[in-house]
Amino acid sequence: MGAGDLQVVAFTLQMAATATAAILVPGVAAAFFLAGYRGPGRGALETILSLPLVLPPTAVGLALLELLGRNRPVGAWLAAHGVEVVFTWKAVVLATAVMSFPLLVRSARTAFEEVDPRLVGLARTLGCGPAAAFFRVTMPLAWRGVLAGTVLAFSRALGEFGATIMVAGNIPGRTQTLALAIFHETQLGRDERAAGLAAVTVALAFAALWLTEWLVRRRSRTEGA
Amino acid sequence: MSGVVEIDVTLPLPRFALRVEATLPAGVTAVMGPSGAGKTSLLESVAGLRGATGRVAVGGEPLLDTARGVSLPPERRRVGYVPQDSGLFPHLSVLGNVRFGARADHGAVEAAIDTLEIRPLLDRRPLTLSGGERQRVALARALATRPRLLLLDEPLAALDVRLRERVLPWLLRVRDEWALPCVYVTHNVGEALAVASHLVVMREGRVEAAGEPRALLGAPALAAEAEAGIENLMPGHVVSHDDAGGITRVRTEAGLDVAVTLSAARPPGTPVTLAIRAEDVLVATGPVTGLSARNAYAGRLLAIDRTGVDVTLRCALDAGGAEMLARITPAAVASLGLRPGGPVWLAVKSHSIRLL
Numbered sequence: 001m002g003a004g005d006l007q008v009v010a011f012t013l014q015m016a017a018t019a020t021a022a023i024l025v026p027g028v029a030a031a032f033f034l035a036g037y038r039g040p041g042r043g044a045l046e047t048i049l050s051l052p053l054v055l056p057p058t059a060v061g062l063a064l065l066e067l068l069g070r071n072r073p074v075g076a077w078l079a080a081h082g083v084e085v086v087f088t089w090k091a092v093v094l095a096t097a098v099m100s101f102p103l104l105v106r107s108a109r110t111a112f113e114e115v116d117p118r119l120v121g122l123a124r125t126l127g128c129g130p131a132a133a134f135f136r137v138t139m140p141l142a143w144r145g146v147l148a149g150t151v152l153a154f155s156r157a158l159g160e161f162g163a164t165i166m167v168a169g170n171i172p173g174r175t176q177t178l179a180l181a182i183f184h185e186t187q188l189g190r191d192e193r194a195a196g197l198a199a200v201t202v203a204l205a206f207a208a209l210w211l212t213e214w215l216v217r218r219r220s221r222t223e224g225a
Numbered sequence: 226m227s228g229v230v231e232i233d234v235t236l237p238l239p240r241f242a243l244r245v246e247a248t249l250p251a252g253v254t255a256v257m258g259p260s261g262a263g264k265t266s267l268l269e270s271v272a273g274l275r276g277a278t279g280r281v282a283v284g285g286e287p288l289l290d291t292a293r294g295v296s297l298p299p300e301r302r303r304v305g306y307v308p309q310d311s312g313l314f315p316h317l318s319v320l321g322n323v324r325f326g327a328r329a330d331h332g333a334v335e336a337a338i339d340t341l342e343i344r345p346l347l348d349r350r351p352l353t354l355s356g357g358e359r360q361r362v363a364l365a366r367a368l369a370t371r372p373r374l375l376l377l378d379e380p381l382a383a384l385d386v387r388l389r390e391r392v393l394p395w396l397l398r399v400r401d402e403w404a405l406p407c408v409y410v411t412h413n414v415g416e417a418l419a420v421a422s423h424l425v426v427m428r429e430g431r432v433e434a435a436g437e438p439r440a441l442l443g444a445p446a447l448a449a450e451a452e453a454g455i456e457n458l459m460p461g462h463v464v465s466h467d468d469a470g471g472i473t474r475v476r477t478e479a480g481l482d483v484a485v486t487l488s489a490a491r492p493p494g495t496p497v498t499l500a501i502r503a504e505d506v507l508v509a510t511g512p513v514t515g516l517s518a519r520n521a522y523a524g525r526l527l528a529i530d531r532t533g534v535d536v537t538l539r540c541a542l543d544a545g546g547a548e549m550l551a552r553i554t555p556a557a558v559a560s561l562g563l564r565p566g567g568p569v570w571l572a573v574k575s576h577s578i579r580l581l
Contacts, residue, residue: 118312121274124299125306126326126370132300136325140316 061166111145305367480545
Protein backbone atom coordinates (compact mmCIF):
# COMPACT_ATOMS: atom_id res chain seq x y z
CA MET A 1 0.00 0.00 0.00
CA GLY A 2 1.48 3.31 -1.10
CA ALA A 3 1.58 6.66 0.63
CA GLY A 4 -1.43 7.78 -1.42
CA ASP A 5 -3.44 4.81 -0.18
CA LEU A 6 -2.48 5.48 3.42
CA GLN A 7 -3.57 9.08 3.04
CA VAL A 8 -6.95 7.93 1.73
CA VAL A 9 -7.40 5.49 4.63
CA ALA A 10 -6.41 8.11 7.21
CA PHE A 11 -8.66 10.72 5.62
CA THR A 12 -11.63 8.29 5.53
CA LEU A 13 -11.20 7.34 9.18
CA GLN A 14 -10.92 11.00 10.12
CA MET A 15 -14.06 11.94 8.20
CA ALA A 16 -16.09 9.01 9.57
CA ALA A 17 -14.96 9.75 13.13
CA THR A 18 -15.77 13.45 12.81
CA ALA A 19 -19.20 12.71 11.35
CA THR A 20 -19.96 10.16 14.09
CA ALA A 21 -18.83 12.55 16.81
CA ALA A 22 -20.98 15.30 15.30
CA ILE A 23 -24.16 13.20 15.33
CA LEU A 24 -23.58 11.49 18.68
CA VAL A 25 -25.20 14.05 20.98
CA PRO A 26 -28.06 15.13 18.67
CA GLY A 27 -28.64 11.49 17.66
CA VAL A 28 -28.86 10.23 21.26
CA ALA A 29 -31.06 13.20 22.17
CA ALA A 30 -33.39 12.52 19.23
CA ALA A 31 -33.51 8.81 20.11
CA PHE A 32 -34.31 9.57 23.76
CA PHE A 33 -36.99 12.05 22.74
CA LEU A 34 -38.61 9.63 20.27
CA ALA A 35 -38.52 6.76 22.79
CA GLY A 36 -40.62 8.74 25.26
CA TYR A 37 -42.71 10.90 22.93
CA ARG A 38 -46.35 9.87 22.58
CA GLY A 39 -47.81 13.11 21.20
CA PRO A 40 -49.10 13.98 17.74
CA GLY A 41 -46.79 13.75 14.74
CA ARG A 42 -44.76 10.90 16.22
CA GLY A 43 -45.16 8.75 13.12
CA ALA A 44 -44.30 11.61 10.76
CA LEU A 45 -41.24 12.50 12.81
CA GLU A 46 -39.95 8.94 12.81
CA THR A 47 -40.52 8.64 9.07
CA ILE A 48 -38.63 11.83 8.30
CA LEU A 49 -35.71 10.74 10.47
CA SER A 50 -35.58 7.36 8.77
CA LEU A 51 -35.93 8.71 5.23
CA PRO A 52 -32.18 8.79 4.43
CA LEU A 53 -32.13 5.02 5.03
CA VAL A 54 -34.34 4.31 2.04
CA LEU A 55 -33.76 7.25 -0.31
CA PRO A 56 -31.06 6.91 -2.97
CA PRO A 57 -28.01 8.52 -1.37
CA THR A 58 -27.58 10.59 -4.52
CA ALA A 59 -31.02 12.13 -3.89
CA VAL A 60 -29.94 13.10 -0.37
CA GLY A 61 -26.73 14.51 -1.85
CA LEU A 62 -28.73 16.51 -4.34
CA ALA A 63 -30.91 17.92 -1.56
CA LEU A 64 -27.81 18.96 0.38
CA LEU A 65 -26.40 20.54 -2.74
CA GLU A 66 -29.64 22.48 -3.22
CA LEU A 67 -29.33 23.72 0.34
CA LEU A 68 -25.64 24.60 0.36
CA GLY A 69 -24.82 25.61 -3.20
CA ARG A 70 -23.16 29.03 -3.42
CA ASN A 71 -26.21 30.57 -5.07
CA ARG A 72 -28.69 29.06 -2.59
CA PRO A 73 -29.83 31.02 0.51
CA VAL A 74 -28.01 28.92 3.15
CA GLY A 75 -24.93 28.39 1.00
CA ALA A 76 -24.76 32.06 0.09
CA TRP A 77 -25.07 33.09 3.73
CA LEU A 78 -22.30 30.68 4.73
CA ALA A 79 -20.10 31.88 1.85
CA ALA A 80 -20.65 35.47 2.95
CA HIS A 81 -19.27 34.45 6.35
CA GLY A 82 -16.28 32.77 4.77
CA VAL A 83 -17.49 29.17 5.17
CA GLU A 84 -17.11 27.07 2.07
CA VAL A 85 -18.85 23.68 2.35
CA VAL A 86 -19.50 22.22 -1.08
CA PHE A 87 -16.54 20.28 -2.55
CA THR A 88 -14.53 20.48 0.70
CA TRP A 89 -13.95 18.00 3.53
CA LYS A 90 -16.82 19.69 5.39
CA ALA A 91 -19.17 18.41 2.71
CA VAL A 92 -17.80 14.87 3.24
CA VAL A 93 -18.54 15.10 6.97
CA LEU A 94 -21.98 16.57 6.35
CA ALA A 95 -23.00 13.96 3.77
CA THR A 96 -21.79 11.00 5.86
CA ALA A 97 -23.33 12.47 9.00
CA VAL A 98 -26.75 12.83 7.38
CA MET A 99 -26.60 9.31 6.00
CA SER A 100 -25.44 7.75 9.29
CA PHE A 101 -27.79 9.68 11.61
CA PRO A 102 -30.86 7.40 11.18
CA LEU A 103 -28.85 4.28 12.01
CA LEU A 104 -27.69 5.75 15.29
CA VAL A 105 -31.16 7.05 16.17
CA ARG A 106 -32.92 3.75 15.40
CA SER A 107 -30.55 1.64 17.41
CA ALA A 108 -30.40 4.03 20.38
CA ARG A 109 -34.17 4.53 20.38
CA THR A 110 -34.77 0.78 20.68
CA ALA A 111 -32.28 0.67 23.55
CA PHE A 112 -34.05 3.51 25.37
CA GLU A 113 -37.45 1.93 24.81
CA GLU A 114 -36.22 -1.23 26.50
CA VAL A 115 -35.37 0.62 29.73
CA ASP A 116 -38.17 -0.01 32.23
CA PRO A 117 -39.73 3.42 32.80
CA ARG A 118 -40.59 2.39 36.36
CA LEU A 119 -36.89 2.18 37.18
CA VAL A 120 -36.54 5.77 36.03
CA GLY A 121 -39.54 6.71 38.17
CA LEU A 122 -37.93 4.98 41.15
CA ALA A 123 -34.71 6.93 40.57
CA ARG A 124 -36.82 10.09 40.74
CA THR A 125 -38.38 9.08 44.07
CA LEU A 126 -34.83 8.42 45.32
CA GLY A 127 -33.91 12.04 44.72
CA CYS A 128 -32.71 12.20 41.11
CA GLY A 129 -33.80 15.04 38.86
CA PRO A 130 -34.62 14.16 35.24
CA ALA A 131 -31.01 14.70 34.09
CA ALA A 132 -29.49 12.68 36.94
CA ALA A 133 -31.99 9.87 36.33
CA PHE A 134 -30.94 9.84 32.67
CA PHE A 135 -27.24 9.57 33.40
CA ARG A 136 -27.49 7.24 36.41
CA VAL A 137 -30.20 4.85 35.25
CA THR A 138 -31.33 5.25 31.65
CA MET A 139 -27.89 5.56 30.06
CA PRO A 140 -26.21 2.75 32.06
CA LEU A 141 -29.05 0.43 31.05
CA ALA A 142 -29.16 1.53 27.41
CA TRP A 143 -25.47 2.00 26.68
CA ARG A 144 -25.08 -1.23 24.73
CA GLY A 145 -27.68 -0.22 22.18
CA VAL A 146 -26.28 3.30 22.00
CA LEU A 147 -22.76 1.94 21.44
CA ALA A 148 -24.00 -0.51 18.82
CA GLY A 149 -25.77 2.35 17.04
CA THR A 150 -22.64 4.48 17.19
CA VAL A 151 -20.48 1.77 15.63
CA LEU A 152 -23.13 1.11 13.01
CA ALA A 153 -23.18 4.81 12.17
CA PHE A 154 -19.39 4.91 12.05
CA SER A 155 -19.26 1.87 9.74
CA ARG A 156 -21.88 3.39 7.50
CA ALA A 157 -19.87 6.63 7.42
CA LEU A 158 -16.76 4.72 6.36
CA GLY A 159 -18.52 3.41 3.28
CA GLU A 160 -20.69 6.42 2.32
CA PHE A 161 -20.54 7.06 -1.42
CA GLY A 162 -23.61 8.50 -3.15
CA ALA A 163 -24.33 11.57 -1.05
CA THR A 164 -20.63 12.33 -0.65
CA ILE A 165 -19.86 12.34 -4.36
CA MET A 166 -22.78 14.73 -4.96
CA VAL A 167 -21.78 17.43 -2.46
CA ALA A 168 -18.07 16.82 -2.02
CA GLY A 169 -17.07 15.60 -5.44
CA ASN A 170 -14.24 13.13 -5.85
CA ILE A 171 -11.10 15.21 -5.49
CA PRO A 172 -8.01 13.10 -4.77
CA GLY A 173 -6.18 14.39 -1.71
CA ARG A 174 -9.04 16.72 -0.77
CA THR A 175 -12.39 14.94 -0.61
CA GLN A 176 -11.60 11.44 -1.80
CA THR A 177 -12.58 8.75 0.72
CA LEU A 178 -12.06 5.00 0.37
CA ALA A 179 -15.41 4.41 -1.27
CA LEU A 180 -14.77 7.19 -3.77
CA ALA A 181 -11.22 5.99 -4.42
CA ILE A 182 -12.43 2.45 -5.21
CA PHE A 183 -14.85 3.89 -7.75
CA HIS A 184 -12.15 6.18 -9.14
CA GLU A 185 -9.55 3.42 -9.56
CA THR A 186 -12.06 1.12 -11.22
CA GLN A 187 -13.00 3.85 -13.65
CA LEU A 188 -9.33 4.21 -14.55
CA GLY A 189 -9.04 0.44 -15.09
CA ARG A 190 -6.70 -0.03 -12.11
CA ASP A 191 -8.66 -3.00 -10.79
CA GLU A 192 -5.87 -4.34 -8.63
CA ARG A 193 -5.54 -1.08 -6.68
CA ALA A 194 -9.33 -0.91 -6.34
CA ALA A 195 -9.39 -4.43 -4.93
CA GLY A 196 -6.68 -3.52 -2.43
CA LEU A 197 -8.68 -0.54 -1.19
CA ALA A 198 -11.82 -2.66 -1.00
CA ALA A 199 -9.97 -5.14 1.20
CA VAL A 200 -9.02 -2.28 3.53
CA THR A 201 -12.68 -1.27 3.91
CA VAL A 202 -13.59 -4.86 4.75
CA ALA A 203 -10.86 -4.96 7.40
CA LEU A 204 -11.94 -1.64 8.94
CA ALA A 205 -15.64 -2.55 9.10
CA PHE A 206 -14.78 -5.95 10.55
CA ALA A 207 -12.57 -4.42 13.20
CA ALA A 208 -15.22 -1.90 14.23
CA LEU A 209 -18.00 -4.47 14.55
CA TRP A 210 -15.80 -7.00 16.30
CA LEU A 211 -14.61 -4.41 18.80
CA THR A 212 -18.20 -3.62 19.70
CA GLU A 213 -19.12 -7.26 20.11
CA TRP A 214 -16.12 -7.71 22.40
CA LEU A 215 -16.91 -4.65 24.52
CA VAL A 216 -20.52 -5.63 24.93
CA ARG A 217 -19.69 -9.24 25.81
CA ARG A 218 -17.06 -8.23 28.31
CA ARG A 219 -19.41 -5.84 30.06
CA SER A 220 -22.31 -8.25 30.13
CA ARG A 221 -20.09 -10.87 31.77
CA THR A 222 -19.13 -8.58 34.64
CA GLU A 223 -22.67 -7.27 35.01
CA GLY A 224 -24.65 -10.40 34.46
CA ALA A 225 -25.93 -13.09 36.75
CA MET B 226 -55.09 10.86 66.40
CA SER B 227 -54.90 13.65 63.89
CA GLY B 228 -54.05 12.89 60.30
CA VAL B 229 -50.39 12.70 59.42
CA VAL B 230 -50.91 12.12 55.72
CA GLU B 231 -53.66 14.01 53.94
CA ILE B 232 -54.66 12.80 50.51
CA ASP B 233 -57.27 14.35 48.24
CA VAL B 234 -56.35 13.53 44.67
CA THR B 235 -57.98 13.12 41.28
CA LEU B 236 -56.41 11.32 38.36
CA PRO B 237 -58.12 10.22 35.15
CA LEU B 238 -57.52 6.51 34.44
CA PRO B 239 -58.59 4.54 31.34
CA ARG B 240 -61.68 2.94 32.88
CA PHE B 241 -62.61 5.42 35.61
CA ALA B 242 -61.27 8.39 37.50
CA LEU B 243 -59.18 7.90 40.59
CA ARG B 244 -60.80 10.07 43.23
CA VAL B 245 -59.38 9.45 46.68
CA GLU B 246 -59.93 11.46 49.80
CA ALA B 247 -58.30 9.99 52.88
CA THR B 248 -56.62 11.10 56.06
CA LEU B 249 -54.12 8.59 57.34
CA PRO B 250 -52.96 8.41 60.95
CA ALA B 251 -49.36 7.80 61.97
CA GLY B 252 -48.26 4.22 61.57
CA VAL B 253 -49.13 1.80 58.82
CA THR B 254 -52.23 2.15 56.65
CA ALA B 255 -53.15 -0.89 54.61
CA VAL B 256 -54.84 -0.26 51.26
CA MET B 257 -56.89 -3.16 49.96
CA GLY B 258 -59.27 -3.69 47.09
CA PRO B 259 -59.67 -5.70 43.90
CA SER B 260 -57.04 -5.64 41.18
CA GLY B 261 -57.45 -2.56 39.03
CA ALA B 262 -59.08 -0.54 41.82
CA GLY B 263 -56.39 2.11 41.40
CA LYS B 264 -54.19 1.23 44.36
CA THR B 265 -50.91 1.49 42.47
CA SER B 266 -52.07 4.65 40.70
CA LEU B 267 -52.80 6.14 44.11
CA LEU B 268 -49.26 5.39 45.33
CA GLU B 269 -47.77 6.80 42.12
CA SER B 270 -49.84 9.94 42.50
CA VAL B 271 -48.57 10.43 46.05
CA ALA B 272 -44.98 9.76 44.91
CA GLY B 273 -45.34 12.35 42.14
CA LEU B 274 -44.95 9.85 39.29
CA ARG B 275 -48.43 10.60 37.93
CA GLY B 276 -49.86 13.97 37.06
CA ALA B 277 -52.65 13.90 39.62
CA THR B 278 -54.43 17.05 40.76
CA GLY B 279 -55.61 17.93 44.24
CA ARG B 280 -53.71 17.91 47.48
CA VAL B 281 -51.21 15.63 49.20
CA ALA B 282 -49.61 16.68 52.47
CA VAL B 283 -47.33 14.89 54.91
CA GLY B 284 -47.17 16.29 58.41
CA GLY B 285 -48.96 19.41 57.20
CA GLU B 286 -46.35 20.07 54.51
CA PRO B 287 -47.87 20.01 51.03
CA LEU B 288 -46.27 17.85 48.33
CA LEU B 289 -49.07 18.68 45.96
CA ASP B 290 -51.55 21.51 46.18
CA THR B 291 -52.94 22.26 42.77
CA ALA B 292 -55.07 25.11 44.05
CA ARG B 293 -51.95 26.93 45.24
CA GLY B 294 -49.81 25.91 42.31
CA VAL B 295 -47.65 23.55 44.40
CA SER B 296 -46.49 20.33 42.78
CA LEU B 297 -43.15 19.08 44.00
CA PRO B 298 -41.31 16.83 41.54
CA PRO B 299 -40.78 13.26 42.82
CA GLU B 300 -37.14 13.93 43.75
CA ARG B 301 -38.19 16.63 46.22
CA ARG B 302 -41.07 14.79 47.87
CA ARG B 303 -38.90 12.52 50.03
CA VAL B 304 -41.34 9.68 49.63
CA GLY B 305 -39.86 6.17 49.68
CA TYR B 306 -41.44 3.81 47.17
CA VAL B 307 -41.05 0.03 47.09
CA PRO B 308 -42.82 -1.66 44.18
CA GLN B 309 -44.04 -5.25 44.07
CA ASP B 310 -41.07 -6.53 42.06
CA SER B 311 -38.58 -4.48 44.12
CA GLY B 312 -37.37 -2.45 41.11
CA LEU B 313 -33.68 -2.75 41.96
CA PHE B 314 -31.24 -1.24 39.48
CA PRO B 315 -29.68 -4.24 37.70
CA HIS B 316 -26.49 -2.39 36.76
CA LEU B 317 -25.58 -1.62 40.38
CA SER B 318 -24.50 -3.80 43.28
CA VAL B 319 -26.68 -4.10 46.36
CA LEU B 320 -24.60 -1.39 48.03
CA GLY B 321 -24.88 0.78 44.92
CA ASN B 322 -28.64 0.38 45.10
CA VAL B 323 -28.89 1.19 48.80
CA ARG B 324 -26.62 4.22 48.41
CA PHE B 325 -28.34 5.37 45.23
CA GLY B 326 -30.57 7.97 46.79
CA ALA B 327 -28.38 8.94 49.73
CA ARG B 328 -24.80 9.03 48.54
CA ALA B 329 -23.57 11.40 51.22
CA ASP B 330 -25.74 10.22 54.10
CA HIS B 331 -23.66 7.36 55.53
CA GLY B 332 -25.64 7.28 58.76
CA ALA B 333 -28.91 6.52 57.02
CA VAL B 334 -27.28 3.99 54.69
CA GLU B 335 -25.70 2.13 57.61
CA ALA B 336 -28.90 2.20 59.65
CA ALA B 337 -30.91 0.86 56.72
CA ILE B 338 -28.36 -1.91 56.09
CA ASP B 339 -28.48 -2.89 59.77
CA THR B 340 -32.25 -2.81 60.09
CA LEU B 341 -32.69 -5.16 57.15
CA GLU B 342 -29.53 -7.16 57.87
CA ILE B 343 -28.30 -7.10 54.30
CA ARG B 344 -24.61 -6.50 55.05
CA PRO B 345 -23.57 -9.94 53.71
CA LEU B 346 -25.28 -9.09 50.41
CA LEU B 347 -23.67 -5.73 49.70
CA ASP B 348 -21.34 -6.88 46.91
CA ARG B 349 -23.94 -9.00 45.14
CA ARG B 350 -25.81 -8.06 41.98
CA PRO B 351 -29.63 -7.84 42.25
CA LEU B 352 -30.04 -10.65 39.70
CA THR B 353 -28.32 -13.08 42.06
CA LEU B 354 -30.62 -12.36 45.03
CA SER B 355 -33.65 -14.35 46.11
CA GLY B 356 -37.04 -12.68 46.03
CA GLY B 357 -37.05 -12.06 49.76
CA GLU B 358 -33.54 -10.59 49.70
CA ARG B 359 -34.52 -8.27 46.86
CA GLN B 360 -37.43 -6.89 48.83
CA ARG B 361 -35.22 -6.28 51.85
CA VAL B 362 -32.70 -4.42 49.67
CA ALA B 363 -35.50 -2.37 48.08
CA LEU B 364 -36.76 -1.46 51.55
CA ALA B 365 -33.26 -0.49 52.66
CA ARG B 366 -32.78 1.64 49.53
CA ALA B 367 -35.98 3.55 50.26
CA LEU B 368 -35.15 3.97 53.96
CA ALA B 369 -31.62 5.23 53.25
CA THR B 370 -33.06 8.41 51.74
CA ARG B 371 -34.69 9.23 55.10
CA PRO B 372 -38.18 9.47 53.60
CA ARG B 373 -41.04 11.26 55.30
CA LEU B 374 -43.48 8.65 54.03
CA LEU B 375 -43.04 5.08 52.87
CA LEU B 376 -45.17 3.61 50.06
CA LEU B 377 -45.15 -0.18 49.77
CA ASP B 378 -46.90 -1.72 46.78
CA GLU B 379 -47.62 -5.34 47.62
CA PRO B 380 -44.08 -5.88 48.86
CA LEU B 381 -44.70 -9.56 49.62
CA ALA B 382 -46.99 -10.48 46.73
CA ALA B 383 -44.21 -11.79 44.50
CA LEU B 384 -43.01 -14.15 47.24
CA ASP B 385 -44.32 -17.61 48.05
CA VAL B 386 -46.01 -18.21 51.39
CA ARG B 387 -42.88 -19.55 53.11
CA LEU B 388 -40.78 -16.57 52.02
CA ARG B 389 -43.54 -14.13 52.94
CA GLU B 390 -43.45 -15.23 56.53
CA ARG B 391 -39.70 -14.70 56.54
CA VAL B 392 -39.85 -11.16 55.13
CA LEU B 393 -42.81 -10.00 57.20
CA PRO B 394 -40.75 -9.63 60.41
CA TRP B 395 -38.46 -7.16 58.57
CA LEU B 396 -41.47 -5.09 57.65
CA LEU B 397 -42.60 -5.06 61.25
CA ARG B 398 -39.10 -4.06 62.26
CA VAL B 399 -39.08 -1.14 59.82
CA ARG B 400 -42.47 -0.10 61.13
CA ASP B 401 -41.34 -0.21 64.75
CA GLU B 402 -37.78 1.14 64.45
CA TRP B 403 -38.23 3.88 61.85
CA ALA B 404 -41.63 5.16 62.99
CA LEU B 405 -42.56 6.30 59.52
CA PRO B 406 -46.05 6.85 58.21
CA CYS B 407 -46.49 4.06 55.71
CA VAL B 408 -49.04 3.16 53.04
CA TYR B 409 -49.12 -0.57 52.44
CA VAL B 410 -51.00 -1.99 49.47
CA THR B 411 -51.88 -5.66 49.87
CA HIS B 412 -54.36 -8.32 48.83
CA ASN B 413 -53.67 -10.35 51.89
CA VAL B 414 -55.91 -9.99 54.94
CA GLY B 415 -53.32 -11.59 57.19
CA GLU B 416 -50.67 -9.06 56.17
CA ALA B 417 -53.05 -6.17 56.65
CA LEU B 418 -53.89 -7.37 60.14
CA ALA B 419 -50.26 -8.01 60.99
CA VAL B 420 -48.82 -4.64 59.98
CA ALA B 421 -51.57 -2.04 59.77
CA SER B 422 -53.35 0.08 62.35
CA HIS B 423 -55.60 1.67 59.75
CA LEU B 424 -57.27 0.25 56.67
CA VAL B 425 -58.56 1.83 53.46
CA VAL B 426 -60.66 -0.28 51.09
CA MET B 427 -60.74 0.90 47.49
CA ARG B 428 -63.01 0.05 44.59
CA GLU B 429 -63.00 1.56 41.10
CA GLY B 430 -60.77 4.44 42.10
CA ARG B 431 -62.72 5.42 45.21
CA VAL B 432 -62.52 4.80 48.92
CA GLU B 433 -65.21 2.33 49.82
CA ALA B 434 -64.45 2.07 53.51
CA ALA B 435 -61.81 3.27 55.93
CA GLY B 436 -61.14 2.59 59.59
CA GLU B 437 -59.74 0.16 62.11
CA PRO B 438 -58.70 -3.07 60.30
CA ARG B 439 -60.28 -5.57 62.69
CA ALA B 440 -63.58 -3.72 62.59
CA LEU B 441 -63.53 -3.48 58.80
CA LEU B 442 -62.42 -7.00 58.03
CA GLY B 443 -65.83 -8.34 58.97
CA ALA B 444 -67.48 -5.95 56.53
CA PRO B 445 -69.05 -7.56 53.48
CA ALA B 446 -67.04 -5.20 51.27
CA LEU B 447 -63.92 -6.93 52.37
CA ALA B 448 -65.21 -10.46 52.77
CA ALA B 449 -64.89 -10.88 49.03
CA GLU B 450 -61.32 -9.71 49.20
CA ALA B 451 -60.33 -11.94 52.05
CA GLU B 452 -57.58 -14.24 50.98
CA ALA B 453 -59.25 -17.48 49.98
CA GLY B 454 -58.97 -19.94 52.82
CA ILE B 455 -58.40 -17.70 55.81
CA GLU B 456 -61.96 -17.70 57.04
CA ASN B 457 -61.14 -17.85 60.73
CA LEU B 458 -59.23 -14.84 62.06
CA MET B 459 -59.00 -14.59 65.81
CA PRO B 460 -57.15 -11.80 67.60
CA GLY B 461 -55.47 -12.74 70.86
CA HIS B 462 -52.15 -12.74 72.67
CA VAL B 463 -49.29 -15.13 73.43
CA VAL B 464 -49.62 -16.78 76.86
CA SER B 465 -46.59 -19.06 77.13
CA HIS B 466 -44.10 -21.21 75.27
CA ASP B 467 -43.54 -24.92 75.78
CA ASP B 468 -40.11 -25.55 74.25
CA ALA B 469 -40.12 -29.30 74.96
CA GLY B 470 -43.63 -29.76 73.64
CA GLY B 471 -42.88 -27.56 70.64
CA ILE B 472 -45.98 -25.43 71.12
CA THR B 473 -46.91 -21.86 71.93
CA ARG B 474 -50.12 -21.20 73.79
CA VAL B 475 -52.34 -18.35 72.70
CA ARG B 476 -55.53 -17.05 74.27
CA THR B 477 -57.99 -15.36 71.93
CA GLU B 478 -60.01 -12.31 72.85
CA ALA B 479 -63.08 -14.55 72.92
CA GLY B 480 -61.37 -16.64 75.62
CA LEU B 481 -60.37 -19.63 73.52
CA ASP B 482 -57.10 -21.39 74.44
CA VAL B 483 -55.22 -22.44 71.33
CA ALA B 484 -51.95 -24.33 70.89
CA VAL B 485 -49.88 -23.39 67.86
CA THR B 486 -46.44 -24.52 66.72
CA LEU B 487 -43.61 -23.02 68.75
CA SER B 488 -43.09 -19.36 67.94
CA ALA B 489 -40.49 -18.39 70.55
CA ALA B 490 -39.74 -15.09 68.80
CA ARG B 491 -42.94 -13.62 70.24
CA PRO B 492 -42.71 -13.19 73.99
CA PRO B 493 -45.73 -13.80 76.21
CA GLY B 494 -48.13 -10.88 76.01
CA THR B 495 -47.45 -10.17 72.33
CA PRO B 496 -50.72 -9.48 70.48
CA VAL B 497 -51.19 -11.89 67.58
CA THR B 498 -53.91 -12.91 65.18
CA LEU B 499 -54.62 -16.58 64.56
CA ALA B 500 -55.52 -17.55 61.00
CA ILE B 501 -57.19 -20.89 60.36
CA ARG B 502 -58.46 -22.10 57.02
CA ALA B 503 -62.00 -23.45 57.18
CA GLU B 504 -60.93 -26.62 55.35
CA ASP B 505 -58.33 -27.32 58.05
CA VAL B 506 -61.02 -27.66 60.72
CA LEU B 507 -62.06 -31.24 61.49
CA VAL B 508 -65.68 -31.83 62.46
CA ALA B 509 -66.94 -34.60 64.75
CA THR B 510 -70.30 -35.42 66.27
CA GLY B 511 -68.85 -36.67 69.54
CA PRO B 512 -66.06 -35.68 71.97
CA VAL B 513 -62.66 -35.89 70.29
CA THR B 514 -60.25 -38.37 71.89
CA GLY B 515 -57.25 -40.28 70.66
CA LEU B 516 -56.49 -37.68 67.99
CA SER B 517 -53.19 -35.93 67.45
CA ALA B 518 -54.81 -32.51 66.97
CA ARG B 519 -53.89 -30.30 69.96
CA ASN B 520 -56.99 -28.13 69.74
CA ALA B 521 -60.46 -29.54 70.24
CA TYR B 522 -63.55 -27.54 71.15
CA ALA B 523 -67.14 -28.42 71.85
CA GLY B 524 -69.78 -26.27 70.21
CA ARG B 525 -73.07 -26.07 68.41
CA LEU B 526 -73.79 -25.98 64.68
CA LEU B 527 -75.43 -22.68 63.74
CA ALA B 528 -75.88 -22.97 60.01
CA ILE B 529 -74.99 -25.07 56.98
CA ASP B 530 -74.14 -22.99 53.88
CA ARG B 531 -73.61 -24.48 50.48
CA THR B 532 -70.49 -22.82 49.00
CA GLY B 533 -69.86 -24.13 45.52
CA VAL B 534 -69.11 -27.85 45.68
CA ASP B 535 -68.34 -27.70 49.38
CA VAL B 536 -70.36 -26.94 52.47
CA THR B 537 -69.41 -24.35 55.04
CA LEU B 538 -70.50 -24.96 58.59
CA ARG B 539 -70.92 -22.04 60.95
CA CYS B 540 -70.35 -23.15 64.52
CA ALA B 541 -70.56 -21.43 67.91
CA LEU B 542 -67.99 -22.69 70.38
CA ASP B 543 -69.02 -23.17 73.97
CA ALA B 544 -65.87 -21.42 75.20
CA GLY B 545 -66.38 -17.66 75.15
CA GLY B 546 -68.96 -17.79 72.39
CA ALA B 547 -66.37 -17.68 69.62
CA GLU B 548 -67.48 -18.62 66.12
CA MET B 549 -65.57 -20.86 63.78
CA LEU B 550 -66.14 -21.80 60.15
CA ALA B 551 -65.44 -25.31 58.90
CA ARG B 552 -65.53 -26.54 55.32
CA ILE B 553 -66.41 -30.14 54.54
CA THR B 554 -67.96 -32.08 51.66
CA PRO B 555 -71.71 -32.67 51.28
CA ALA B 556 -70.95 -36.39 51.66
CA ALA B 557 -69.47 -35.72 55.13
CA VAL B 558 -72.55 -33.70 56.12
CA ALA B 559 -74.78 -36.60 55.09
CA SER B 560 -72.77 -39.35 56.77
CA LEU B 561 -72.43 -37.40 60.04
CA GLY B 562 -76.12 -36.48 59.92
CA LEU B 563 -75.37 -32.84 60.76
CA ARG B 564 -78.33 -30.60 61.57
CA PRO B 565 -78.34 -26.90 62.54
CA GLY B 566 -78.65 -26.65 66.31
CA GLY B 567 -76.97 -30.01 66.88
CA PRO B 568 -73.77 -30.46 68.91
CA VAL B 569 -70.39 -30.57 67.13
CA TRP B 570 -66.79 -30.97 68.19
CA LEU B 571 -64.15 -29.10 66.19
CA ALA B 572 -60.48 -30.03 66.06
CA VAL B 573 -57.53 -28.12 64.57
CA LYS B 574 -53.91 -29.27 64.24
CA SER B 575 -51.33 -26.84 65.62
CA HIS B 576 -49.60 -26.92 62.25
CA SER B 577 -52.74 -25.68 60.51
CA ILE B 578 -52.77 -22.43 62.46
CA ARG B 579 -50.84 -19.45 61.17
CA LEU B 580 -49.74 -16.82 63.60
CA LEU B 581 -49.97 -13.31 62.16
